Amino acid sequence: MNTTVTHEIVVLGAGYTGMLATVSLAHRTRKLDVRITLVNPSARFTERLRMHQIAAGHELADHRIADLLEGTGVVFHRAAATAIDAANRTVTLDDGATLHYDNLVYALGSATDTGLVPGVDDHAWTLNDPRLAHKFSTELTKLAAKGGTVTVCGGGLTGIEAATEIAEAHPDLTVTLISAGRPGAMMGDKARAYLNKALDRLGVVRMVGVKVTKVLPGAVCLESGELVASDLTMWTTGVKVSPLAAQAGIATDAKGLIVTDPTLRSVSHPEIHAIGDAAAVRMPWGQLHGTCQTGMPTAAYTAATLTRLLRGKTVKPFRIGYFHQPVSLGRKDAVIQFTNADDTPKRWYLVGKAAVFYKQTVSNSPVPSFKLSKHVNTPTQLSSGGRATRKTA
Known part of the structure; x- marks a missing residue:
């Protein structure tokens, strides 16, 4: 038996x-x-x-x-x-x-944490759910028809990609990126300079070194007490599991x-x-x-x-070791900062069409990887990190 x-x-x-x-x-x-x-x-x-x-x-x-x-x-x-x-x-x-x-x-x-700042859960949008993202896009189209303001809170990679994507798709809207630190702070000077030029080209307003303390129905409140008008607010900072x-x-x-x-x-x-x-x-x-x-x-x-x-x-x-920081800047532009294993920037970077091609090739949809993995053993590491990962902590 x-x-x-x-x-x-x-x-x-x-x-x-x-x-x-x-x-x-x-x-x-x-x-x-x-x-x-x-x-x-x-x-x-x-x-x-x-x-x-x-x-x-x-x-x-x-x-x-x-x-x-x-x-x-x-x-x-x-x-x-x-x-x-x-x-x-x-x-x-x-x-x-x-x-x-x-x-x-x-x-x-993980998901974006909406409980860190009052009003975020009630008055801000996140990228946690595709259904909410679709609803946001509908509201964005309505707003673009009459003109208005969109505020993206958080200057990390998600915030940068969201702000540039929205600004490119809806050039008549005023898009403001609010960040406690420098957008692209993890990049080298030259890659970050290119990032800022792209933000300028797309008309993205930056408010850097400021903290949002509350989100209201039509504005965000800064630590200084200043109110920034915002018809639509997207929250991209903070993580919860x-x-x-x-x-x-x-x-x-x-x-x-x-x-x-x-x-x-x-x-x-x-x-x-x-x-x-x-x-x-x-x-x-x-x-x-x-x-x-x-x-x-x-x-x-x-x-x-x-x-x-x-x-x-x-x-x-x-x-494992890090090897790049790919950031899309709308559909037609991107910047790739190559990194050391510990995610600190190297000298090398890519911009423009070459960066777009690289990002689409290396870090686009994972679906082809899923399909390939049905038939072959998936490599367990794209970068082992070399000697850096074998040092004593």
């Missing part, structure tokens, strides 16, 4: 990292007695890094998760996880179902990210693998920040690592 018990793997979250981990796992474990279940509340795969394009009025392809999983044997369960019982290894879903896992891949990602891990008693840091060992397994519950924005991953120079260029390798690495563990093989620690 066959007494083999199917090994249950549950993946929570079908964002960039969750999807890649799932598809890669399905390919790598196809000869093992494994059942993989992917849990996500939406049936549509959201290209989070391109949400600013939706907000500006561009349409993206409608990718359905079930279609992306076709042929993999993965079970897709459309629901949201509401609780994790780490002791009994179960996940409770909002549709009443309870899933058992032998291994859990925690890929719930799901509270599920902390609520379950899984070891997390102060921000709620799962603390991982060198193989991206929970230090308190090694059967749980955390990837992407949900994981606190440390390299010798410090903790990785949430970006696609490090998140996707954590997914590919975890798929390979979990497969090796199931086969009784040893695994090597995860190593």
Whole structure:
């Protein structure tokens, strides 16, 4: 009699990292007695890094998760996880179902935190949800017909891309970018100078070194007490993660990210693998920040690592280094700052059409990677970080 018990793997979250981990796992474990279940509340795969394009009025392809999983044997369960019982290894879903896992891949990602400043939750828009981004684009079109003001709060890469996308698509609107620090502060001087020229060309007004203390229905209030008129306000600063891990008693840091060992397994519950924005991953120079260029390798690495563990093989620690900061400046312009492994800028950078081509080639839609991963083993690292990742922390 066959007494083999199917090994249950549950993946929570079908964002960039969750999807890649799932598809890669399905390919790598196809000869093992494994059942993989992917849990996500939406049936549509959201290209989070391109949400600013939706907000500006561009349409993206409608990718359905079930279609992306076709042929993999993965079970897709459309629901949201509401609780994790780490002791009994179960996940409770909002549709009443309870899933058992032998291994859990925690890929719930992050979202813009709207609770840090009063009024943001009520009066500002975010890029957390494609449905809200579509609604924002509708409001933007109405506003453009009569003229008005749009304020983007946050001078990080998301804020820069949103402001330039909106300004290019709607040149009759006044777009203001409010930032506590210099936009593009992480770039070298020359790349940042090009960025500022692009902002000038698109007519983006900058208010730098100021802090927003409240968002009102038609304005934002600065720390100085000044009111900046704003018909539409987009909030792109501040990050929060799901509270599920902390609520379950899984070891997390102060921000709620799962603390991982060198193989991206929970230090308190090694059967749980955390990837992407949900994981606190440390390299010798410090903790990785949430970006696609490090998140996707954590997914590919975890798929390979979990497969090796199931086969009784040893695994090597995860190593990664940054290598670029790609920033789109509308549809026709971009700047790419190449970096050292610790994300500090190198001398080299790309601008203009060459940068647009580079960004479209290297960091465009992840869907082709998902499709390729059905048939071949996904590389676990695009940049290992070289000697920098082997230094003592």
